[in-house]
Amino acid sequence: MRAYFLDRIRVILTFLVIAHHSAITYGASGGWFIRLAEQDSLTALALTLFAAVNQAFFMGFFFLISGYLTPSSYDRKGWAEFARDRLLRLGVPILVFGFVIGPLTVAIANSRGTDILGSWLGLMGQMRFVIGPMWFPYALLIFTFAYMLWRRLVAVRPGPRQSIPDHATWVLAAIGVGLAALIVRQFVPVGQEVINLQLGYFASYVFLFATGCVAERYGWLENVKRRHALPWLIALVVAIPLLPVALVVGETMGQTDFATGFSLPAIFYAFWEPVVAWGVIAGSLWYFQLRWGERDRRWGFLSRQSYGAFIVHPPVIVALALAMEPLAAPAIVKFAILASAGTAFSFALAWAIRKLPLVRNII
Numbered sequence: 001m002r003a004y005f006l007d008r009i010r011v012i013l014t015f016l017v018i019a020h021h022s023a024i025t026y027g028a029s030g031g032w033f034i035r036l037a038e039q040d041s042l043t044a045l046a047l048t049l050f051a052a053v054n055q056a057f058f059m060g061f062f063f064l065i066s067g068y069l070t071p072s073s074y075d076r077k078g079w080a081e082f083a084r085d086r087l088l089r090l091g092v093p094i095l096v097f098g099f100v101i102g103p104l105t106v107a108i109a110n111s112r113g114t115d116i117l118g119s120w121l122g123l124m125g126q127m128r129f130v131i132g133p134m135w136f137p138y139a140l141l142i143f144t145f146a147y148m149l150w151r152r153l154v155a156v157r158p159g160p161r162q163s164i165p166d167h168a169t170w171v172l173a174a175i176g177v178g179l180a181a182l183i184v185r186q187f188v189p190v191g192q193e194v195i196n197l198q199l200g201y202f203a204s205y206v207f208l209f210a211t212g213c214v215a216e217r218y219g220w221l222e223n224v225k226r227r228h229a230l231p232w233l234i235a236l237v238v239a240i241p242l243l244p245v246a247l248v249v250g251e252t253m254g255q256t257d258f259a260t261g262f263s264l265p266a267i268f269y270a271f272w273e274p275v276v277a278w279g280v281i282a283g284s285l286w287y288f289q290l291r292w293g294e295r296d297r298r299w300g301f302l303s304r305q306s307y308g309a310f311i312v313h314p315p316v317i318v319a320l321a322l323a324m325e326p327l328a329a330p331a332i333v334k335f336a337i338l339a340s341a342g343t344a345f346s347f348a349l350a351w352a353i354r355k356l357p358l359v360r361n362i363i
Contacts, residue, residue: 003222004295005288006065007303013058014306017133018313018346019339020054023047025321026331026338030055031191033132033318034109037331045244047335053240055201056276059136060208064281066140067212068221070147071156079148086144090137092362093311102130105314112322131196132314139197143209162218164228174278177203178271182262185270189260200259204274208281221285229286236279239272246272308350308363309343316349317342 024032027044028051038044074082103123104116111119131138180203190200215221246268250256255263292299321338329337354360 003068003289003293004300005285005292006068006221007296007299008288008292009061009284010065010306011299011302013061014310015339015343016054016058017310018317018342020051020058021133021313022317022321022335022339022342023051023054025317026335033105033314034321036321036325036334041331043331043335046332049240049244052243053276056273057280059201060204060277061281061284062136063140063143063205064208064212064215064221067143067147067209068216069212070144071213071216074148074151079152083145083148086141088362090141090144093307094131094134094138094141097134097311098129098131099124099127101312101315102132102134103128105132105318106130108315108318108322133310135196135198136310139202139205140209143206147213156217164220164223167228167231170232170278173207174274175271177207177274180207181273182267182270185260185266190269191259204277208277222289224282224285224289226286229282232275232279232282235275236283239275239279243269243272302347305347305350305354308354308359309346311363312349312353313342313346316346320345 020028020030021032024030024047025034025036026047027035027037027041028047030051073085077085104120106128107116107119107123181200184203185200188194188199191198192200212221247256247258247265250258250263250265250268253264255265257263258265258269260266317338320342321334324334324337327334350363354363
């Protein structure tokens, strides 16, 4: 039985990806193709908190859903067909973005409306590869082939559905993920890439993808109830305002680096992230399944465009941001306009290109 509420969650997560990059455009910390506002304003601090909360859960949530969909697809298609499907749906978009859409985004950002075509052709002629947000399908491809290898080595037999683990198990999981993130960040600080991946965030990504694979077997995502979600929602409400407090306290102690080391901000941030992630994920699964568990044509339609919107949104929002540059409005207003318009245009463009049969078969 399909969990239709996941359609809505995927659409909202895609919107949050676009909003996240819009926030960086107007001052939030993080890497993006273009920046159009100062990073030391009150607006930038507010957008940075928004981006930090997003970063704690939204890509991990994508990995959880991807893991949830993996076992049934593997069982249905078999090893060889599943491998071909993953290479087609993940590998081809990575290459198209890396060699075509990514350079286009760079050309738009760098040329600022002057000779975009020449700059774009020049970058493609240099075989410039730009990974951008396609690090996600790239990482997912690695995770998927790791799952396939595991399935080839370990016999998995259908078993009775099991209840969702108790709160103590999830607390231990949060501590374990936080500790793993803290250790990894001693070698690969937050913001630093290794093979085009920010490994400092991958402790939660690996855990959530694996959890999704297990959750599909036992039906966990469809059975998150109020009693499962409420403690984590309370923890979420408490945790979010504590992040800026921890950063301020760390600054008074002369400790400002949250990306690596064992400073107060670095330790707090590593353990803060899984608490926020568990809260948002548990709350969303409970609420969306409770309110929107039935099939909905409109959300199903939007869900089918979400992957395409994810792929094409970089040049869309970079172009829109530059078009709005002469607009005399506060950065927070421009952020709201860019996030909203960028989402609308990205989904519309995804719908248009998915009219092509070849594209529709891939995304």
